Amino acid sequence: MRLHRNLVFATIDALSEIFNDGKYADKVIEKTLKRDKRWGSRDRSFIAETTYDIVRWKRLYAEIAEVKEPFSREDLFRMFTVWCVLRGVKLPDWPQFEKAPVRRIKGKFDELSKIRKYRESIPDWMDQLGEKELGEKIWTQEIHALNNQAPVVLRANKLKTTTEELAKKLLDEGFETSNLRNYPEALELKERANIFKTKAFQDGLFEVQDASSQRVAEFLNVQPGMRVVDTCAGAGGKTLHLAALMQNKGQIIALDIYGNKLKELKRRAKRAGAHNVETRDIDSTKVIKKLYGSADRVLIDAPCSGLGVLSRNPDAKWKLQPEFLEKIKETQLEILEKYSKIVKNGGKLVYATCSILPSENEKQVQKFLKTEAGQDFILMKEKKILSSASGYDGFYMALLEKK
Structure with a gap:
């Protein structure tokens, strides 16, 4: 993956608003994606997914990067460096990434991964509460699962279509889905994509709704x-x-x-x-x-x-x-x-x-x-x-x- 300067800078700007100004991630990302009309779907998904990723792992990355809130721009670039190293993304030769301590980042990650509150990147109080209410074993499994990116699940609107018909229509529009056993109205998107632009959505054939919901x-x-x-x-x-x-x-x-x-x-x-x-x-x-x-x-x-x-x-x-x-x-x-x-x-x-x-x-x-x-x-x-x-x-x- 080659990093593009304007996408990385947009991500850093978004992180600053989320972390330092306390704004909601979904709203910030929605606004950020409108910044440049020339960005294609791959550019947009890079910004959205990278921003969410760094938000998700904020505590772990900040600890590895040795930075504290409020984060300066330099701090956010250090956290971005951690993201790159742990994701195996090649660091570009920009001034922001000079002398990146790659070995130290990996070493620190290995060390912190032994402690649940860092490994799962959560506040102390939440870690203590989860263990107290659910017991150590279930809480450990649960918080680990909740750090995975949520799949995109659709609910076929039975007032207008069937699950089979909807899957076929979405495939015609270039979106592959899979059926979910035990969830009669659900389809899961095989790849994350902007499904709201489809004719099927505009015609009211489905809603985005998690399987559990x-x-x-x-x-x-x-x-x-x-x-x-x-x-x-x-x-x-x-x-x-x-x-x-x-x-x-x-x-x-x-x-x-x-x-x-x-x-x-x-x-x-x-x-x-x-x-x-x-x-x-x-x-x-x-x-x-x-x-x-x-x-x-x-x-x-x-x-x-x-x-x-x-x-x-x-x-x-x-x-x-x-x-x-x-x-x-x-x-x-x-x-x-x-x-x-x-x-x-x-x-x-x-x-x-x-x-x-x-x-x-x-x-x-x-x-x-x-x-x-x-x-x-x-x-x-x-x-x-x-x-x-x-x-x-x-x-x-x-x-x-x-x-």
């Missing part, structure tokens, strides 16, 4: 004609899946506290041909109270630490703080108590998170069952998905029935 709507066991409330709908990945499972029959009410996310959901629903979705902003407690006792099914895809999706959001390792975790656990319980009241007698509720921590998952459900609101419910079943076992995102879901 596709399990959540299935878990709710919806039927056509039901009244379903998706309480933390966001931009609606799971809402659209529910609409497809309900064959557009019945009603889905998508709620969220962020109006801009619901706008995006409306746009996506239109493209997907999902006509049974209605969005409502949670701008007061009245919105929830109006729905009490009215739904056959309720989905609570709760806000969480996101530790199960680190492979697709590596910068979350550095943004997440222990204080946030304590706060979010309080929020999860409040949401469960409040939104569970929407379920009608005999109806069902799914509580789901993209976290792997028992304190956000099964322990929250047990706590909820002991509350006044929770006494009306029984736990039917729960499912824990670990990244190390599935190869996809870490997820948790619990199905509760109202007596």
Whole structure:
């Protein structure tokens, strides 16, 4: 691989914004890729993948490069040098790479690889917490799996196509996919690519949705004609899946506290041909109270630490703080108590998170069952998905029935 100056400089600029200005990696990369119209798809993927790689391994690379935050431009070039050496990329003879200590980098890597928090490049507190909650063996396997780059998985929109038809259409557009055993609507891209430019996407034939995330709507066991409330709908990945499972029959009410996310959901629903979705902003407690006792099914895809999706959001390792975790656990319980009241007698509720921590998952459900609101419910079943076992995102879901 030959390094091109403008691509390397764009990567360094992006890293500076992510590390020093605390900006979100996906937003920074999206903006960076618009900088030069002449860049081809290979150039763009170099910038995106290299930036994500260095974000993912920030702690390890900074330790090897002997640099500390905030990183100067020179520090970022030193970290980039580490990336090159460990990836076997030939260093160019630019002033920034003069006297690169190649042997020392390799030696330091070997030495630090013996210590999990450096080897897996995570903050001390996260390493301690993961071990405490999951035990040393599972945490070691899990954090290792979460450092792999996430595959790109699509969900065929059954309102418009079948998995087989979609695979054929994508192949006609030059995209190879493979079927996933045990995931009836999923296709995995064989090579990472910008799939959003395809006619198949513009025609609403699929959504990008991780295989584990596709399990959540299935878990709710919806039927056509039901009244379903998706309480933390966001931009609606799971809402659209529910609409497809309900064959557009019945009603889905998508709620969220962020109006801009619901706008995006409306746009996506239109493209997907999902006509049974209605969005409502949670701008007061009245919105929830109006729905009490009215739904056959309720989905609570709760806000969480996101530790199960680190492979697709590596910068979350550095943004997440222990204080946030304590706060979010309080929020999860409040949401469960409040939104569970929407379920009608005999109806069902799914509580789901993209976290792997028992304190956000099964322990929250047990706590909820002991509350006044929770006494009306029984736990039917729960499912824990670990990244190390599935190869996809870490997820948790619990199905509760109202007596």
